[in-house]
Amino acid sequence: MTLKPKDMNKEEFIKLGYQFVDWIADYLDNIEDYDVLPNIEPGDIKKEIPPNPPKGNDNFNNILKDVDEKIAKNLTHWNHPGFMAYFSSTSSGPGILAEFLSAAFNVNGMVWKSAPASVELEERMIEWLREFLNISNDFTGIIYDTASVSTMHAIAAARESINLEIRNKGMSGRNDLPLLKIYITDQTHSSIEKAALTLGLGLQSITKVKTNSNFSMNTAELEKEVKTDLAKGNIPLCVVATIGTTSSTAIDPVNEIAEFCNKNNIWLHVDSAYAGVISSIDEYKNIFEGWNKADSIVVNPHKWLFVPIDLSSLFIKKPEILKRAFSLIPEYLKTEVDEIAVNYMDYGIQLGRRFRSLKLWFIFRYYGTEGLREILKHHLQLAKKFEQWIDEHKYFEKMAEVNFGTICFRARIKNVDDENKLELLNKKLMDEVNHTGKIFITHTKLNGKFVLRLVLSGIRTEEKHLELAENILDEQLNKLIKGQALDG
Ligand SMILES: Cc1ncc(COP(=O)(O)O)c(C=O)c1O
The missing domain is CATH 3.40.640.10 (Type I PLP-dependent aspartate aminotransferase-like (Major domain))
Incomplete structure (x- = not known):
């Protein structure tokens, strides 16, 4: 057993730092290889992390391997372009680098x-x-x-x-x-x-x-x-x-x-x-x-x-x-x-x-105010597009005005009027959609009715991801309709 009495030396920091940055770059570049929502149960992750801290030092490669196998694999990926849940918040390259620097200054x-x-x-x-x-x-x-x-x-x-x-x-x-x-x-x-x-x-x-x-x-x-x-x-x-x-x-x-x-x-x-x-x-x-x-x-x-x-x-x-x-x-x-x-x-x-302001400074300087506005406008356009899709859809209805980048909607089938049944249908639809691993949406209740929410504010979310979301919603709803012999 060797003990590490001091902080990393410069050479080690550079070597591991590059490795780490490479890992993050690959993660963001290949994020769609992950399911947005991991298919796990509460307690699964703790089983993989030893209950006691190590007495001696570990190798950084082992740590990074565990990040891959125990952490990344078991996360809900907020940076994934299919993350359309809650109010999705995504981080950008300049923001991530500023966070890195903030830890280095540690003021x-x-x-x-x-x-x-x-x-x-x-x-x-x-x-x-x-x-x-x-x-x-x-x-x-x-x-x-x-x-x-x-x-x-x-x-x-x-x-x-x-x-x-x-x-x-x-x-x-x-x-x-x-x-x-x-x-x-x-x-x-x-x-x-x-x-x-x-x-x-x-x-x-x-x-x-x-x-x-x-x-x-x-x-x-x-x-x-x-x-x-x-x-x-x-x-x-x-x-x-x-x-x-x-x-x-x-x-x-x-x-x-x-x-x-x-x-x-x-x-x-x-x-x-x-x-x-x-x-x-x-x-x-x-x-x-x-x-x-x-x-x-x-x-x-x-x-x-x-x-x-x-x-x-x-x-x-x-x-x-x-x-x-x-x-x-x-x-x-x-x-x-x-x-x-x-x-x-x-x-x-x-x-x-x-030192949080560093993140805002990097982002304002990297994108400029015009650049930021362009991204926001793109999200608002995507939301309008999805709203139109819902409005024209045979089986979906909009449940609230679309004011920004969030759309509240639900499946509504002609021969299902009972609110409890509609809730079950929409809940099942949400679960099935989320099980695909490709997108993640959440729900709310409006006037006591179970409503699905789809949020378009991810920096990596493009039109193709919205189209994928539409296809998945269509496909999963059709399966449910067939399976439960509804409408037709
Ligand atoms: C309107 C509104 N206010 C406040 C909050 C709380 O945000 P935070 O998690 O930053 O405390 C939320 C969270 O989604 C929100 O939607």
Whole structure:
């Protein structure tokens, strides 16, 4: 047994690094050789990894062999062009290389002094992103890991903004605190309810405002709910409006909601974690009209801007409120430039932070804003094409408006009217389609109905992959129809 007391030497790093880069390049180039979704059961992978760590060193070739045989083989491949599930997020070459470099620098951006270039590049990348997304200069921003965390910080800022001394006194054991209310819809992402849990507001703070037939928030209903709460002595703390909801990509009427919130002094947070990048395209700008009147906005470049997960951006008009909520400076972190530099530890719960902005910088420079827009437009065109295919199909029906790159649909057979049977049929169809290994789609429920979702936002997804998806859907549905002697 030999022990390795030190880090790799330069020669070893170069040799293994090249081997590793070759492995990644082959992986991405041949990714379609893998099934998008591995055919395995929970627990299968753990059986292949020894329960104890090795006492001595292992050979890098063995490690790479295990990456091939135990890891890559057993992954759901998000970078696969047939990955059309959830909100698919794909990583690009420049993003992967930036991630590599970020690990090499290994800086911890707690304060300016601990990572000056990381802090200032983040400030600049927020400005670049703000310009790309047509967000007004009234906002500044910060990068967190995920939209859930961005939103939690936005709601914490909203809570701080109402001056109830929660920072000092907390919320427990107080008789002087009224109920603080957050308004969402039944289509809003669960991360908002999780933020309420985290911030001690509790689920009782959540009001789900009724939606219109297109799943968007009904502003008149919002106004009614707020009025009722005010009459009870509750405090309307925050409205979360979504542009691009998780299930159907519905669009809340942000402009109307913003006007109402501004008039009534309620914090408006806009969740556009998925669709926000589309605000960069002129023809779609009107959808985002009004988000500049919000107090905070979240957009996730890791969802649809080809940044390897994770990178979420929170834009906020009054960062000083966020700072007031979170800044707490122990002696050992005080520096001589605290008055003039940004210390990101002041704007959230985490102290240590990764050098994420490098990924955005590489991607903006590699593609340029025009290049990025072209890729996004291509996805939107593919979505239109698939929508048309569904509209013209004998056995499929569209279940929601197609606003961006996500299509909600289901199989509908003439002699099957029962909703339970339709659910079983669509679930079976989804499973069979996913078993082919060629594409991966997921489901949701809209108005209680089981609905299939197909998402087109992968950087490697081309028209041929969409055509393949259409063929697979056709083929698998026909098999089910024949097998179950349906319609005909
Ligand atoms: C609209 C919306 N908001 C928030 C989230 C949560 O994103 P994250 O995984 O970055 O926390 C999602 C996830 O899909 C989402 O669709």
